[in-house]
Amino acid sequence: MPKKYQPLLAITFLLTGVFLLSSYNSSQVNTGIDAFKMPYKKAGLTERQAAAHLLNRFTFGATQRAIDEVVNAGLEKWFAQQLDGNQEDGNLKDRLKEYDALEMTNTQVLQVFPRGPKVLKEAIAAGVINKDSISMNDKANYKDQLQAYMEQKGYRPGKELLRQFVNQKILSAAYSNNQLHQVLTDFWFNHFNVSASKNDCAQFIPAYERDVIRPNVMGKFSQLLLATSQSPAMLFYLDNFSSAGTNEDMEKRQQKLQQVIAARRNDALMEDSSKEAKELQKIKKNKNKQGLNENYAREIMELHTLGVDGGYTQQDVTEAARVLTGWTVFPMADYGPSKNIQKIIDKVGEENLIAKGFVHKGDFFFAMNRHDTKEKMVLGKKFAAGGGYEEGVQLINLLAQHVATAKFICNKLAVRFVSDNPPQSLLDKMAAGFSTTDGDIKQVLITMVSSPEFWKKEALREKTKSPFELAISAVRALDADIKAPFLLYQWITKMGQKLYYYQAPTGFPDKAPYWINTGSLLNRMNFGLALASQKIPGISFNLAAINNNREPESAEAALVTYSKLIMPERNLDATIKRLAPLINDPAIQQKIDIAAGKSASLNNSNAMNSDDLTGDAMKVSRTENKNLNEEKLAKQMLRKNGKSGDIAMASVTGNNNMLAQVVGIILGSPEFQRR
16 A cells, blocks of 8 residues: 555544444343234334344344335344244355255265365375375476376365355355344354364364254254264364273273183183284274363363353363263264274174164264263263263253353353343343243344343444454445355455354454454455445446435435445434545545555455465356356456556446445445444
């Protein structure tokens, strides 16, 4: 950015930053959907204002059209429909048809998108690559050989899987009519976070969200907790797949083998190569490899249920880890350490294993021979010696139904849907509802919206949008057609939220201070300018159509009109006054070019970290361009404007530069960052 523009932008964003941050000074339990009422009138809200508040909390962005739909349906009826999540979604389904990987099972994913080391091992075994010849000197040739082998076998790179998965998240959030289910899927995934940065778990994340999170967002919390605990993504992410304890049956078997071998030695029958000796060696070898892993036991208490102040001790963590020993992954496509289980199944038969206490449920496997069968005590509950799989289920239910869990989960829901610091009176009602209904998520949400605290004016637009929420609300506000979702993902990453890559099991924080600072405000303004100027390839819209093709007489008129269209049912007098100087800035077009071109160049190496999703961002994936001519797309949308790294503005039919500038400033404004 030229130095002459930096002071003005710095002052602007410092002022807007102060304005944004300054805004954050911050009965009965309903038991049936048909019975709840929303007391918004007592808070002094009109029906349209209340509809806008519902949309800001339970969808990815309020629009004038959406407000009309909520009012026409009736607020309670609309919310009940969102709770059910059965609205027709034909448009979204059509957009997702080309993403074939989204319907694959975990086993199919491993077969079609195998990890690099597995492919290399296969290629060496097949004689395609000479193991002795692999070196840095012939890396290019080695990569070409590996690529040719993958094409021959029909393998596809893992980055394509994750690209499809990211694209579906963006498209689902932008176009689904079942918005509440999309928002809750995002919320619960973040609560039960797993990260694609951990290679062992990355390939299982699509099925984790699709089959574990999404179907359970409105059910009992205990069901959701159990489903996540048995997912390969979670088992690998927090290492419970390898956790093993003292198994008394295996101990007895080891002792018996030792006695048999010792007796033979006493009879001078030294048979160290006998089948008993080999079995004993294998048992000892496995014991040396395995051990108790407390990672998942700790996080299920601290992050998933009780909370850090939930009253558990380190001893409870250790004992819970012992309860969960043997919870692992069923072998899939010869993947992971669980592949040894397949040898046992082949030898004795799965029915015989089940009769001995082993459990197989989809991709989950309970290995009885790795389970700690001694007595345990967790949170005062005794687990008698000799137990098996049922101990883990009992522990899950114990944690899910604990009073500390009710408080912890309801606080997180209230922080997400009400405010960064929700009132204790509301938290008490929600926690009571959670306990009364055995953790029924739907009923807890009904309790929330039925409470006066949800509707207080202090809670309106008190939440800050995450980069993902900002990007989706912006394209929804512009009624945009998204052809290349991954390019929007790159902007979301640039603004500070790399979806599915948050490394800590905490998930992304959900409070304003994490998202808002001067630097992030600059990136958000740059995004607004780039999007409104149609300098993000693959995203198109008609600004004039939003205003019924009526062209504003001036920039000032456009600011007033489009502020109301993009941020409906808000008092915008102060916002318009603060934004007016920006639209009259004579250098604004140059700043837009800087913001949307050089600063956000698709060639910018800072746009993403190096990982499976990187690559030349100028290349839109084949699936994204299925119906587009790549050469034509490149000419129209990715033309260089003569300056290295800058991108020329695509043709924008029906829009002019002035209107694009005004809308960009609105999208980047502090008020639009609030929901």
